[in-house]
Amino acid sequence: MDPLRNPFSPGAGSPPPELVGRDPILEQTRILLGRTKLKRSEKSILLTGLRGVGKTVLLNEIERLAKAEGYRTILIEALEDKPLGPLIAPHLRTLLFDLDRMAGAGDKAKRGLRVLRSFIGALKVSVGDVTFGLDIDPQEGTADSGDLEIDLPSLFVAVAEAAEERKSAIAILIDELQYFTTKELGALIMAMHRIQQLQLPLVLLGAGLPILPGLAGQAKSYAERLFGFPEVGALSEEDAIKALRDPALAANVVFEADALFEIYRVTKGYPYFLQEWGYQAWNLAPGSPVTLQVVKSATETVTRRLDRNFFRVRFDRLTPGERNFLRAMAAFGPGAHRTGEIADALGQKVTSLGPVRAKLIRKGMVYSPAYGDLAFTVPLFDEFMVRAIPDFRL
Ligand SMILES: Nc1ncnc2c1ncn2[C@@H]1O[C@H](COP(=O)(O)OP(=O)(O)OP(=O)(O)O)[C@@H](O)[C@H]1O
Ligand SMILES: [Mg+2]
Numbered sequence: 001m002d003p004l005r006n007p008f009s010p011g012a013g014s015p016p017p018e019l020v021g022r023d024p025i026l027e028q029t030r031i032l033l034g035r036t037k038l039k040r041s042e043k044s045i046l047l048t049g050l051r052g053v054g055k056t057v058l059l060n061e062i063e064r065l066a067k068a069e070g071y072r073t074i075l076i077e078a079l080e081d082k083p084l085g086p087l088i089a090p091h092l093r094t095l096l097f098d099l100d101r102m103a104g105a106g107d108k109a110k111r112g113l114r115v116l117r118s119f120i121g122a123l124k125v126s127v128g129d130v131t132f133g134l135d136i137d138p139q140e141g142t143a144d145s146g147d148l149e150i151d152l153p154s155l156f157v158a159v160a161e162a163a164e165e166r167k168s169a170i171a172i173l174i175d176e177l178q179y180f181t182t183k184e185l186g187a188l189i190m191a192m193h194r195i196q197q198l199q200l201p202l203v204l205l206g207a208g209l210p211i212l213p214g215l216a217g218q219a220k221s222y223a224e225r226l227f228g229f230p231e232v233g234a235l236s237e238e239d240a241i242k243a244l245r246d247p248a249l250a251a252n253v254v255f256e257a258d259a260l261f262e263i264y265r266v267t268k269g270y271p272y273f274l275q276e277w278g279y280q281a282w283n284l285a286p287g288s289p290v291t292l293q294v295v296k297s298a299t300e301t302v303t304r305r306l307d308r309n310f311f312r313v314r315f316d317r318l319t320p321g322e323r324n325f326l327r328a329m330a331a332f333g334p335g336a337h338r339t340g341e342i343a344d345a346l347g348q349k350v351t352s353l354g355p356v357r358a359k360l361i362r363k364g365m366v367y368s369p370a371y372g373d374l375a376f377t378v379p380l381f382d383e384f385m386v387r388a389i390p391d392f393r394l
Pocket of ligand 2: 012013055056057175
């Protein structure tokens with residue numbers, strides 16, 4: 001059928017035609033946004049989930065919600081090896097200028113700019129031209145210690161107080177939070193702790209891989225009392241079918257029931273894969289209805305595409321030793337497996353596999369859902385590993 005009319009949207013952060021199955025999380029967000037404005041404390045929300053489950057899409061939707069509730073928002077994406085300070089400073093600068101321009105009495109926005117000036121001055125790396133236009137004296141003694149865990153809380157408080165003075169509220173949204181260092185996560189957690197104690201109108205909404213709760217807990221043991229970690233996962237069978245059926249119906253196209261079940265069976269309800277299968281099935285179908293036969297040929301196309309792109313880019317970043325480890329792990333199928341079992345399969349000691357395991361966790365390929373367990377962060381990666389290295393002998 002006409003690719004121009006194709007409603008499906010496979011891609012990183014591409015909004016799906018319909019955001020299915022996320023109502024409980026959106027409701028939790030509405031409560032957080034509403035309560036914060038009323039100065040009632042509520043846990044900040046950090047979404048966690050595997051690659052391609054829809055965290056970025058959800059964070060964008062949450063930003064939209066926050067704006068509709070009257071919040072001023074900042075949306076940033078953490079990157080490997082990019083420090084937090086220089087990443088967030090330019091956004092806070094824009095926000096403080098905005099607050100300063102708003103009508104109202106008080107000088108908290110000006111003070112916020114001075115604190116930001118101090119904060120930037122104490123950063124050990126350059127922030128480009130953020131100081132441009134910041135021809136304001138630093139606030140001596142505030143946010144200028146050079147220790148992020150002291151300076152970031154002072155900065156957040158100054159910004160939130162400026163917002164409060166202007167009867168505004170702030171939502172800071174951060175994607176890929178797992179890329180921050182323990183020190184940076186610790187600073188963010190301490191900043192939010194301070195904000196909660198002072199009941200200031202600032203919320204943090206983040207997203208990251210399933211290792212995030214563990215990292216946050218390592219950074220500060222009280223993180224679990226400050227944050228909720230809702231899991232963004234695969235869609236249920238009913239929701240997965242809805243995610244395919246409804247957008248097609250809106251374009252007067254019907255998927256036959258067995259075609260829908262087949263897509264659910266092969267994708268296991270993972271959002272990114274649902275979009276890929278929906279997209280290819282649409283393009284391959286001569287017309288409505290989309291049949292099981294069409295889906296089966298779409299599976300060949302999609303698998304080839306995923307193996308060449310989505311899975312391949314990750315595979316190419318692995319050393320031979322890491323590939324070997326993952327291939328042995330893949331033999332156990334999807335889900336979590338004991339590191340001990342994998343070591344046994346490779347005929348090695350758990351301790352000698354420690355470095356490979358640590359590297360794979362750092363590369364974001366696997367994570368540990370529970371002590372001694374290991375699982376893939378990319379859905380269906382086990383099946384790919386078996387295809388990539390078919391004649392693997394233990
Ligand atoms: N609720 C949903 N229903 C249907 N499709 C969805 C849903 N959420 C996301 N998608 C689709 O899934 C794909 C991946 O979404 P997104 O990029 O937000 O995932 P992610 O979790 O941020 O992945 P990554 O960890 O790789 O950044 C997109 O193609 C998007 O359209
Ligand atoms: Mg994402």
